[in-house]
Amino acid sequence: MVRVTTTDRRTLLRLSTGLVLTTGCATSGAVTHPTRSRAPATPSPAPGPRRLPGLPAQLTHGPRTRPRVALTFHGNGDPATARALLGEAERSGARLTVLAVGTWLDDHPELARRILDGGHDLGNHTLHHLGVNDMSEADARAEITGCAERLRRLTGSIGSWFRPSRAARASPLVERLARETGYPHVLSYDVDSLDFTSPGAPAVTRTVLREVRAGSVVSLHFGYADTVAALPAVLEELDRRGLAAVTTTELFS
Template sequence: MVRVTSTDRRAALRAGAGLVAGGAFAGACSASGSASGPSSGASPGPPSPPPPAPASAAASAGPRPAPAPRAFPGQPAQISHGPRDRPRVALTFHGQGEPALAEALLGEAERHGARVTVLAVGTWLDAHPALARRILDGGHDLGNHTHRHLDINAMSETEARGEIEECALRLKRLTGSVGTWFRPSRTALASPLVARLARAAGYPHVLSYDVDSLDFTSPGAAAVTANVMREVRDGSVVSLHFGYADTLAALPAVLDELARRGLRAVTTTELIG
């Protein structure tokens, strides 16, 4: 078993810190139109107002809203994998931890032409709000992983509703959408109560997974790779985490091996749709 040393972890953090976070879309396009002057011989009056900006220019003046959740007819309320007849997989990341590692993981995925799904924790978005737009700018899915990442299935209805809605509120404020998916915290499957509360908050499906990398146990990069590749197949949804150097160290090998097997890493929305 190969373990990532403290030197490797520092190197991973330095590499992540070197990546520049994508900001909001910079589209401050203002229409420039000159008002017509007064006709010859007419007494001057107040200047005519400029013509209204075209709708396309107005739309480009700020960030585009993020995609909203979609209902997928024929899919169960809790989705653990996609179609088994297409060579695609979804790499899904629990969004929490050191932002430099998150940046590095996103950059590595993009260099391989992969798109991933990030289920963000609300308190993490509070601490690192620019990462929400960075994830979307990279073409990835962004969803809801509760506000504080506590055991949501053990909560009362009021507490569980607050965990879902507080994270949804932050996503809406940062991106214009509550996010594409909801994943419960500290559990692979939501209780019936939590699934009902997620639907009420705007998420038609709860996102689970069928492959667990166990990267949060810090088993070493080789073990993370082995855990993924041992179980992955057409349609798999893989559980991974931001915030772990082992995950960053394993990702190139995981993506290379997926490509060797003819499997393409896509967003969960693309996988299911």
């Protein structure tokens, strides 16, 4: 049998008291150890472009056999209208595609992650939103790569899609430059809402609903009050017709 002396008991008492002070709540005289802070999670890189075998280099619409449409927005203008449109779409369960202007991302970098966190597609609409088809090769390349670089810096990828600025379709030169930058397809559209002419919300609604059908890619814009006002009626009628508003990636999936 091992005898425990008085000295041993005092030693054990001091050790047990020290354990209580260091592992329990902080008290006067207690020795505390700093906890290691957890580094904030790094957002996953945004989806990048993907090649769609069997489809042309320039896409104007998706499959006509499925009840889906893509509402695509030129990303520019007042950020308040962008947030209003994103919020309205999300309340209705709709997902959008935003083709962002590079300088707009410079001014409002937080919107890139806001768009992606809402489940929407994000793509490239050139750096300055000028007539890219009319530029020299060097200038056009700079417009495409300049926006791609901003998207990569903000999201980890160059974005899902490229759409030329100031044109529904890309010239052969711009198509080639987009492909060399990493975009296998140029995203065009088959329904032009003409919302940028500020015709009034009812006119925007009528134009879209008159022309839209299964597989349509609709061109709309951030920055216009008419578009914000028209979107609820557009989404309601699309739902009544059984047409789901999905991202362009989903449309071509």
